Amino acid sequence: MCGATKGGLSLDGIDVAKEAIIQGQVLRGGEGGEPVGNAYVRLLDRTGEFTAEVPTSASGHFRFFAGDGEWTLRTLAPKADPVDVRIAARTGVVAEAVVAI
Amino acid sequence: MSRESALVTAQWVEDNLDTPNVVLVEVDEDTAAYDKGHIKGAIKLDWTTDLQDQVRRDFVNAEQFGELLSAKGVSNDDTVVLYGGNNNWFAAYAYWYFKLYGHDDVKLLDGGRKKWELDSRELVSDEVTRERTSYTAKPANNDIRAFRDETVEAIGVKNLVDVRSPDEYAGRLMAPAHLPQEQAQRAGHIPTAANVPWSKAANDDGTFKSDEELKEIYTEAGVDWDKDTIAYCRIGERSSHTWFVLHELLGQENVKNYDGSWTEYGSLVGVPVTLGDERGEA
Numbered sequence: 158m159c160g161a162t163k164g165g166l167s168l169d170g171i172d173v174a175k176e177a178i179i180q181g182q183v184l185r186g187g188e189g190g191e192p193v194g195n196a197y198v199r200l201l202d203r204t205g206e207f208t209a210e211v212p213t214s215a216s217g218h219f220r221f222f223a224g225d226g227e228w229t230l231r232t233l234a235p236k237a238d239p240v241d242v243r244i245a246a247r248t249g250v251v252a253e254a255v256v257a258i
Numbered sequence: 259m260s261r262e263s264a265l266v267t268a269q270w271v272e273d274n275l276d277t278p279n280v281v282l283v284e285v286d287e288d289t290a291a292y293d294k295g296h297i298k299g300a301i302k303l304d305w306t307t308d309l310q311d312q313v314r315r316d317f318v319n320a321e322q323f324g325e326l327l328s329a330k331g332v333s334n335d336d337t338v339v340l341y342g343g344n345n346n347w348f349a350a351y352a353y354w355y356f357k358l359y360g361h362d363d364v365k366l367l368d369g370g371r372k373k374w375e376l377d378s379r380e381l382v383s384d385e386v387t388r389e390r391t392s393y394t395a396k397p398a399n400n401d402i403r404a405f406r407d408e409t410v411e412a413i414g415v416k417n418l419v420d421v422r423s424p425d426e427y428a429g430r431l432m433a434p435a436h437l438p439q440e441q442a443q444r445a446g447h448i449p450t451a452a453n454v455p456w457s458k459a460a461n462d463d464g465t466f467k468s469d470e471e472l473k474e475i476y477t478e479a480g481v482d483w484d485k486d487t488i489a490y491c492r493i494g495e496r497s498s499h500t501w502f503v504l505h506e507l508l509g510q511e512n513v514k515n516y517d518g519s520w521t522e523y524g525s526l527v528g529v530p531v532t533l534g535d536e537r538g539e540a
Binding site for chain 1: 288291343344345372375376377378423424425430431434455457458462463
């Protein structure tokens with residue numbers, strides 16, 4: 158379907174036009190690496206303040222319903238240092254991120 | 259209360275997995291998390307079914323709570339150790355709930371499920387059954403629970419602490435950013451409420467900050483330690499976390515959790531609402 162991600166979380170039932178979605182996958186070693194299913198991804202706002210946190214799925218995926226603007230994804234995982242990734246969100250757009258730990 | 263009596267470390271839990279009369283209880287926002295793996299011996303409470311009346315918007319009553327814990331195999335004199343995901347939001351909610359119904363010895367695992375996982379400690383998927391008990395809940399202690407009228411009367415009088423994220427406080431978001439965006443009828447916050455996001459009280463790994471750091475955070479945000487306090491969020495779970503910090507860790511008296519929170523207040527007809535980052539006037 159339109160807007161579906163390759164092997165990612167399903168967008169079925171979500172009105173993508175109304176949401177500013179940030180989603181992605183945590184991979185040990187980055188692109189092509191092993192998905193990290195027991196990581197925690199925190200969404201920090203433009204001031205660095207915590208907004209939300211989700212555990213990754215078994216396939217390392219995560220998703221947030223954010224608002225328009227700049228955000229930071231802070232990822233914590235066992236036996237890894239925290240990693241920050243900056244990302245912009247806009248209503249009607251699905252912003253994708255790959256987090257390498 | 260104090261940090262020593264209200265909190266235990268992950269190591270303490272690991273050392274007490276087989277201690278009689280220590281009952282581990284997992285409470286998650288994602289009620290399926292327990293089934294995928296839990297700390298050995300832990301039982302599960304489902305906040306959506308076990309802890310809520312299934313018809314009205316309210317808690318289960320004392321008799322129902324007593325029956326729930328009896329069926330789960332919890333005794334009145336057990337040490338109940340609560341933990342869960344989302345930095346213990348719902349575990350803190352359950353902690354407050356156990357206190358509301360008068361359980362004497364209840365503690366939170368500092369950092370909750372996240373800290374346990376980040377430490378690479380063991381989770382198991384075994385089914386846990388405990389022998390039925392005869393638990394008697396005390397009458398609800400509403401000294402720690404605020405209702406809507408009391409909250410409206412507290413505007414400009416008591417400390418109101420809105421523990422949601424700054425964007426929810428200002429009315430730019432209606433709910434936490436990992437949940438879909440339909441909630442109360444109106445966005446914003448209760449006039450005069452200070453915004454101290456619950457997350458300021460926690461380290462990244464979910465453990466609580468030190469008493470000194472916590473005291474400074476709330477003092478800087480304008481909390482008057484000589485006044486009574488009402489904490490609220492969206493549905494009362496994140497504000498349980500803050501209630502725990504103020505009442506249990508810092509020993510502040512007269513702190514209440516308003517569990518109706520923004521989903522109730524933001525749908526009331528005729529009450530004042532402030533939009534934006536400023537506190538607003540009484």
